[in-house]
Amino acid sequence: MPASGKRPAGPFTPLDLQLVLLRRMADHNPGLVEDARHELGVSVAEMREANRRWQAMLRAPHGRSAATRYRSVLGAPESVTARRLGDLDCEARRWPVPLWPDLRFEVLVGANGAVWNEWLVRAPGAPGPELRTVDDLTPWSCTVDEAARAFAPARPLEGSAPTRWGLAFTAPDATGARRQVVAEFTWGLLQRTADRLTG
Template identity: 40%
Template sequence: MGFGVREFELALLHRMRDVNAEKVEETLGLLGASRAELREAHAHWTRLAHAPRAPKGAAALRRALGPPPHRGRRPAGSLTCDVLRWPLPTWPGLAYEALVGPGGELWNQWFVRPSGAAALTFADLVPWACVVGDVGASFPGAVQIDGPAPHHWTVDFRHDGETHRARFVYGLFQRLERAPSGPF
């Protein structure tokens, strides 16, 4: 099995299944993919990540996705990182972004809105329709919290007097929950 865009999308879906299994099952049907293909793509990506001679970091992304259509630079504190972005067919209007440090190390990878954060209403919080940056820009005082697993993010924010928790995988919105009580 080669590892290209379809397999990469399936590997991402495997991780998203942890938080939004129903949406992943729906998408597998649209892609004509089986659960076995989903598991194999994840296992293949994991094997590549641990294989001594396989490319790592951004080089692994380039191998799977091809050359990034967007390349740029962004300051990050006192350093500057390279920004690489690829559109993925399953998530039109968004891009998969990799931030690469000065030494070539992969600092972050997640979905972004290439045109900049969208202004959302509470009703716009629909799975896979927005990214972390959209929620942060749309709900003043939103706070990012480490997620419970790799590539998971959580954003707590207030709306209509209640605290909500938006859960993301690879920066892509998955579901909304009531946040646990406590200071916000």
């Protein structure tokens, strides 16, 4: 390894993509990200470099399409499922994510090859969390669709940055009192909750 501590530049790998996911999550949960980084055996410099290279790929004037980029980085999807959203058809392409064995990285690709969405979802057959109260909504415990189903009706909110989503809903706390809650997600995974201000 070079004296800088960085790995030699080479193909962008599934490990690098996991570092990109973590980099965005570090804004809300630096402790969890630090633990995950150690689990992956990489340095802070390597995580920054992976994010820099990813951003460079996104901004390249003649770069590959998003769908092609994911296939080149992650290989062939573990599964490809036809899906219909409203009156539009798309494919849900899913890849395993070693850091989160019970999750899959899902990319929704339209008929024209455009990527509509990219986020983490629960793997088929993997047990989801039991979400009954606000106290169950701990960081990294659930995905957007799981929270939306558990506390329906949930209202989607615009995220504060790309790859971020929000949900507003009412949920009971441990005492049974109903609370107005905002849940924030990064790459589809819960990062934090807060009481929603009203009035």
